[in-house]
């Protein structure tokens with residue numbers, strides 16, 4: 226008889242955003258007349274920028290002719306895209322990353338799960354609490370954790386870094402030494418971030434303790450304040466201890482188009498083994514590359530027009546963030562985030578649990594958000610709203626929440 230991967234049985238419930246989608250679908254079926262405003266999953270709503278669409282159309286046309294048709298993409302991605310990434314995301318920020326340290330993919334979600342393939346099973350992981358569930362769940366699936374404690378919801382063997390009101394949502398160094406540290410700044414779900422000097426301390430910590438940092442910088446385009454690193458490679462020594470995950474979803478609206486990349490510096494070694502080599506081997510074996518059309522679309526994000534147009538989209542979402550922050554503050558809510566990130570993290574009123582507040586908002590205001598406890602135990606009594614809706618819907622949702 227075949228056997229399943231029993232680690233999957235340790236997972237608690239279904240994937241957070243699938244649970245929410247089912248709840249909302251059930252509510253919608255029971256209340257077809259309700260106009261539901263969705264500020265739940267961080268999914269963009271603006272169409273792709275014109276420069277991106279033009280590039281895609283051109284690429285589609287190329288695929289129609291034998292002389293310009295493309296088959297499999299090169300391992301790691303087309304040079305034209307990797308060069309644009311190097312120049313605009315790294316060299317312009319003083320980080321000397323080479324094209325052969327960039328691996329283009331179909332998005333940061335898959336990379337953040339897949340990266341576990343190149344690490345041993347005995348590694349101890351550290352994650353923030355609350356956390357984007359993919360980092361944790363993929364490690365549970367991979368067998369790098371024990372069982373979840375039914376009372377606390379925490380997995381045995383995982384080092385949790387609580388990010389709370391008390392510590393300003395900044396993770397503190399753990400007392401036990403982790404091997405793999407997942408960090409995401411600006412942060413999903415809290416919408417908070419840390420300064421470059423605080424990030425430098427994590428890099429120093431990782432270098433001293435022989436840990437590797439998996440750094441998710443999917444929201445860097447939302448950074449508005451000075452003194453915050455746009456890439457971990459702005460920190461000294463990061464090339465020796467950090468892998469960076471990047472996405473085109475939030476800065477350029479590719480949630481449905483799918484494109485991202487992972488940076489694995491050549492200096493990142495485990496003894497005499499290069500992690501860049503391992504990831505290259507993993508990707509060439511298990512992945513056949515992001516589509517040519519999509520990589521051309523990604524290249525267009527870095528064109529002059531593309532940068533201007535996508536910047537306008539990010540500004541549009543940040544206007545939503547300000548609308549949520551200001552509206553909820555004025556109504557007496559305690560709110561965090563939303564200044565350097567498209568997420569607002571609010572405290573549930575009257576000691577409601579996160580899921581109670583979710584039901585309350587859905588039933589009383591037909592507004593969907595994300596319960597903080599879905600991101601981890603320290604997210605209990607918090608709730609996440611996203612700024613990725615239309616301005617009109619965002620404004621209407623804030624008015625509905627404030628009138629409750």
Ligand code: MLT
Pocket residue numbers: 265266267268334357413474
């Ligand atoms: C979120 O809502 O946290 C994100 O949309 C999830 C993701 O980017 O995969």
